[in-house]
Amino acid sequence: MNFSKEVVLVTGSSRGIGKAVAYAFAEKGARVILNGAHDQLALRHTYESFISKGFTVTSFFGDLSDFEVAKNLFSHIYAEFLMYPTVVINNAGMSHVGLFTDTPPDLWSKLLTTNIHSAYHCSFLAVPHMISRQSGCIINMSSIWGKSGASCEVAYSTSKSALHGFTKSLAKELGPSNIRVNAIACGWIDTEMNRSFTQEERSAFLEDVPLCRMGTPEDVAQTCLYLASDQSSYMTGQVLTLDGGLL
Template identity: 65%
Template sequence: MNFSHELVLVTGSSRGIGKAIAFAFAEKGATVILNGATNEARLKETYESFLNKGFKVYAYFGDLSDYNVASSMMDTIKSHYGKLPSIVINNAGISHVGLFTDTTPEMWNKILTTNLNSAYHCSYLTIPSMLQREGGIIINISSIWGMVGASCEVAYSTSKAALNGFTKALAKELGPSHIRVNGIACGWIDTDMTSCYTEEEKSAFVDEIPLCKTGSPQDVANTCLYLASPLASYVTGQIITLDGGLL
């Protein structure tokens, strides 16, 4: 697979899943826009590590759940490259583990805004250019908990369920314009987001997985490469379950 002619935006890509996705596309020749919203130093570190690899890369620090920030980023990208991304991977997201009754309105709004609105903003701002070129790829990084729900993760599950609905509906609307929209429902992927669990909790979870192991950020990156490639030219509106067979 060669993506040397593609401009790829990966949100939430200073670490973890997003970084692995960005690396995978950059390694295949794509020009990649990195993004982070909480740690500018870490984003810069990732950006410099990509540059040292000889990758074509750009970094933008900002919270894309804010429409004005997302719009400003797109203006900057267009000014820099003369075009907007042809592949958008909406990965930015946060989680919260706790009782629903302890989930304050502030927590609720932050989780839904970050996990859902950032995907809406980036899609809304890039789709017009995709319509003009009659093609494009949008991939939304979701979760199995958006499909079945998770106790003590009500807000997170709700945001990912909404993202799944967004993916399916948008795919139907954009299909006639040759724009493909898919999602990846991740199970346990070893990242900072899952580091809050003990080894005992992880082991108990793995016991339920038919493949007897957790996933890696590279597994998600490989799935993104497939969905963005001609190999998946007839795949749209799908939520690919990446969970080792758990569901």
């Protein structure tokens, strides 16, 4: 696979899954936009590591759940590459583990805004340019809890369920313009966020995973490469489950 003609935006890519996805596309020749909203130093380190590899990359720090910030991002992308994104990977998001009764309205709103609005903003800004080119690819990063629901993760599960509806509806609307929209529902991926769980909790979870291991950020990255490639040219409106067989 060669992505040298593509401009790829990966939101939430200073670390973890987003960083691995961005690296995979950059390694295949894409012009890549890195983004982070909480740790400017981590974003800078990721950017510098990509530059040291000879990748064509730029970075933008900002919370994309704010539409004005998202507009500034797209202005930055065009200034850097004289193109708008041809592939958008909506990975920015946040999680929360806690009882529903311990989820106050401000936290509920922040989680849904972060996980849904950022994907909407980036898609909304990219789609007109994709339509004019009659091609494009949008990949929304989701979770298996958006399909099955999870106790003590009601807000998170709700946001990911909404992302599935967004994916399927947008795919139907944009299909005639040759723009494909899919999502990846991840299971337990071995990232820094999930390392807060105890070894006992991790082992208990893995007992139910047929492949007997956690996924890796690289597993997710390879799935993104597939979804953005010609190999999946007839696939749209799908929520691919990447969970080692758990569901």
